Amino acid sequence: MYDIIIIGAGPAGISAGIYAVSRGKRTLILEKAQVGGIIGKVSTVTHYTAIEKQETGATFAARMKEQALQAGVEIVQAEAVHVALTGEVKSVATDRGIYEAKRIILANGGTPRKLGIPGEKELAGKGMGMNAARDGAAYAGKNVYVVGGA
Structure with a gap:
């Protein structure tokens, strides 16, 4: 034990x-x-x-x-x-x-969760990201929509 x-x-x-x-x-x-x-x-x-x-x-x-x-x-x-x-x-x-x-x-962590919205799969990597630390610079100065967070 x-x-x-x-x-x-x-x-x-x-x-x-x-x-x-x-x-x-x-x-x-x-x-x-x-x-x-x-x-x-x-x-x-x-x-x-x-x-x-x-x-x-x-x-x-x-x-x-x-x-x-x-x-x-x-x-x-x-x-x-x-x-x-x-x-x-x-x-x-x-x-x-x-x-x-x-x-x-x-301490079972987290998993990126998809939203299940139309076009989500097609937009992955083309204007829709799941990692702000990695992808954030690409969106500097642009209007963005953020869902979720940690």
């Missing part, structure tokens, strides 16, 4: 894991895909502190994973399919088994 299970290995999940281990907590991170989350897929990371110049998402994700493992965080590639939060012992059922802990942290 773990003290803490974290669902999601993006920057928030990895940071929470490293902090928990530094406080003496036996910690497991469950990640269904790859460490790094969405940031691990970008070509160049530009908006995080302590980023090395021209660092890719892949190298940033690799550094996060290495730091977590060196700190003593356990990372398992598994998809959480059910979480039971009642009682003193919480459980996470995954496609690889059931894990138990005293506490659960949800």
